[in-house]
Amino acid sequence: MKRSGIGKARLLQGNEACVRGALYAGVEFFAGYPITPSTEVAEAMARELPRNGGKFIQMEDEIASIAAVIGASNAGCKAMTATSGPGYSLMQENIGYAYMTETPCVIINVQRGGPSTGLPTKIAQSDTMQARWGTHGDYTAIAVAPSTVKECFEETVRAFNLSERFRTPVTVLSDEVLGHMREMMVIPEKGELEVTERHKPDVPHEWYKHFEISPSFVSPMASFGEGYRYNVTGLTHDEDGFPTANPIEIKNKMEKLRFKIERFADEIHKIRMDMMDDAHFTVVSYGSVSRAARQAVTMARERRIKVGAIQLRTIWPFPDMKLREMFAGVRKVIVAELNMGQLVNEIKRVAPRHTEVFSLARYDGEVMTPHQILEKIREVIK
Amino acid sequence: MMEKIAHGSDVTHHYLRPKKKFPNVWCAGCGNGIVMGALIRSIDRLDLDKDNVAVVSGIGCSSRMPVYLDFNTLHTTHGRALAFATGVKIAKPNLTVIVITGDGDALAIGGNHFIHTCRRNINITTILIDNRIYGMTGGQFAPTTPGGSFATTAPYGNYEKQFDVVKLAIGAGASYVARGTVYHVQQLEKLIEAGIKKKGFSVVDVVSNCHTYYGRFNKEGDAVEMLSWMKKHAMPIEAVRKIPPEKMKGKFVTGLIHEHDATEFTHEYQMMVDRLAQKEAEK
Ligand SMILES: Cc1ncc(C[n+]2csc(CCOP(=O)(O)OP(=O)(O)O)c2C)c(N)n1
Ligand code: SF4
Numbered sequence: 110m111k112r113s114g115i116g117k118a119r120l121l122q123g124n125e126a127c128v129r130g131a132l133y134a135g136v137e138f139f140a141g142y143p144i145t146p147s148t149e150v151a152e153a154m155a156r157e158l159p160r161n162g163g164k165f166i167q168m169e170d171e172i173a174s175i176a177a178v179i180g181a182s183n184a185g186c187k188a189m190t191a192t193s194g195p196g197y198s199l200m201q202e203n204i205g206y207a208y209m210t211e212t213p214c215v216i217i218n219v220q221r222g223g224p225s226t227g228l229p230t231k232i233a234q235s236d237t238m239q240a241r242w243g244t245h246g247d248y249t250a251i252a253v254a255p256s257t258v259k260e261c262f263e264e265t266v267r268a269f270n271l272s273e274r275f276r277t278p279v280t281v282l283s284d285e286v287l288g289h290m291r292e293m294m295v296i297p298e299k300g301e302l303e304v305t306e307r308h309k310p311d312v313p314h315e316w317y318k319h320f321e322i323s324p325s326f327v328s329p330m331a332s333f334g335e336g337y338r339y340n341v342t343g344l345t346h347d348e349d350g351f352p353t354a355n356p357i358e359i360k361n362k363m364e365k366l367r368f369k370i371e372r373f374a375d376e377i378h379k380i381r382m383d384m385m386d387d388a389h390f391t392v393v394s395y396g397s398v399s400r401a402a403r404q405a406v407t408m409a410r411e412r413r414i415k416v417g418a419i420q421l422r423t424i425w426p427f428p429d430m431k432l433r434e435m436f437a438g439v440r441k442v443i444v445a446e447l448n449m450g451q452l453v454n455e456i457k458r459v460a461p462r463h464t465e466v467f468s469l470a471r472y473d474g475e476v477m478t479p480h481q482i483l484e485k486i487r488e489v490i491k
Numbered sequence: 492m493m494e495k496i497a498h499g500s501d502v503t504h505h506y507l508r509p510k511k512k513f514p515n516v517w518c519a520g521c522g523n524g525i526v527m528g529a530l531i532r533s534i535d536r537l538d539l540d541k542d543n544v545a546v547v548s549g550i551g552c553s554s555r556m557p558v559y560l561d562f563n564t565l566h567t568t569h570g571r572a573l574a575f576a577t578g579v580k581i582a583k584p585n586l587t588v589i590v591i592t593g594d595g596d597a598l599a600i601g602g603n604h605f606i607h608t609c610r611r612n613i614n615i616t617t618i619l620i621d622n623r624i625y626g627m628t629g630g631q632f633a634p635t636t637p638g639g640s641f642a643t644t645a646p647y648g649n650y651e652k653q654f655d656v657v658k659l660a661i662g663a664g665a666s667y668v669a670r671g672t673v674y675h676v677q678q679l680e681k682l683i684e685a686g687i688k689k690k691g692f693s694v695v696d697v698v699s700n701c702h703t704y705y706g707r708f709n710k711e712g713d714a715v716e717m718l719s720w721m722k723k724h725a726m727p728i729e730a731v732r733k734i735p736p737e738k739m740k741g742k743f744v745t746g747l748i749h750e751h752d753a754t755e756f757t758h759e760y761q762m763m764v765d766r767l768a769q770k771e772a773e774k
Binding site for chain 2: 137141159162164166168169170172173174176177178180181182183184185188202203206288308310332333334335336337338340341342343344349351352364432
């Protein structure tokens, strides 16, 4: 990797940090279509990839972008795209194809306000649920979320690792403010962060099953041109990749899509806790809201309120058990988010009976402020 | 490569998947099978290594073809085959990438991808099986259904206008545009073969029969009758060039209709990469 400025501290924008992270993880292919506030990712990829042995293409729309990404991934590339609300909506059918065909790929969604064209230049976290349930059918999704520029880098690396490890699409839920803010960060040295490579088959060609059902659930993946000559289809298929109508094969496939991720959820969950040790109250959030939440909690502590902050760096699969444990001594939870209340329903679902859940929802295109959260803390502890 | 046997079904079997997937999903007599045979024979004549051929398709009766073929096969979503294929080709330019698509798949839902892939002139060969109807969903009209024809969604006759695939592809920049039929199989094989050889985006529009829906709704008869219609109405481009346009009424052109040389997408990309590397080295 050239020109990545490894080691030195540098001022980077969130979107740029995603690109640096992708390069660190070994991205080889990017296809995208411009959309605010994600465009800087495509622009940086257009500059960097041709100089780093990679491939860049601007496609005719987002449907084509994710299609090209999935095609490239099947041809053996670590591949990604970047978009925002309307583009993410357009991609959904083919993201479903990636789930069904177990094709690794990364989608960076720099969220803005919706529905429809909504608020192109303003912040929101309105795709929290779309990242989980965006495409039709049953499947288990993975979505990760940074809250700082440094985390934009780290979460993009992690998104690639998880997508290769689990043979599945992974969404990075960024947002307008995070994508455009600048912070100092040191780009990690090679080897400092783990980089996962695709698990390749080691069996003779005629033994290979592209969708093998094995105890580890995730089957090795050969690429086009390596002599395995397998079939890939979005139709529900058997282990060889041939369409099936056999109820047992259908059930096995559906369960594989779910359990290959859910059984290993511990590997995927990532939660940051601040001042949670003795907390009776807590603020749960993700993304740039977590920045405000940490400040609000610090301010509340100065007022001797026993409150802590929980930042979800993995949104999906939802960390049910972990949160339940964390809520053991917590009486009240505030869920702060930039939408009309999406995450809050998940928290209500997992909260133990003794924990009351409150929603702090902002959906006017503005950032969540520490004062707003502090006010809510003071209101609920009364 | 495995030793090949020169003729007939042995050649075909060499390129078909041995595992379980026959009989196929197509109606007896459907043109899709004829196109599959022609494709196999042209690939065989080109002596391509099976490992280095990728066949990509969308959704439709025609798009089911790759499942049967013993290559690297990607059966994708409705209309998007060309976008997936573009990703495959850019990622691994050494693969021969062939797209199988229907007229609905390529021209309705996938129309945008079709014109942009023509424009990029990327080295992909598209075989567009043009049966003038949506076969898989049971006979709705397509962008190619002739005016006045009947379809389940045109019960009183189709009042829409049609795409001329050939003009569309030429206008959008494809460097090789041909039309064949499932009656003229030897010509079709040659057109596909030359399309694959051409460095650039190739479109082979194949006039095909969906007797089950189009033929039945429009009283054009069974597969045999529809094929004889093709025999009677196809006019080779060489002949067309010699006759006045009014004599073409009710007929359609076949053969290699357009070819030009233009730089190809993956080649252009590689040249840019090389230029950048050279600049870097000079620093
Ligand atoms: C997004 C989406 N919309 C609609 C369909 C339903 N559908 C499947 S095949 C098809 C039309 C196929 O027609 P054509 O491409 O002409 O192929 P043929 O079956 O005639 O070979 C349609 C509309 C689908 N699979 N996906
Ligand atoms: S419905 Fe038409 S296109 Fe489909 S297999 Fe039957 S004849 Fe062929």
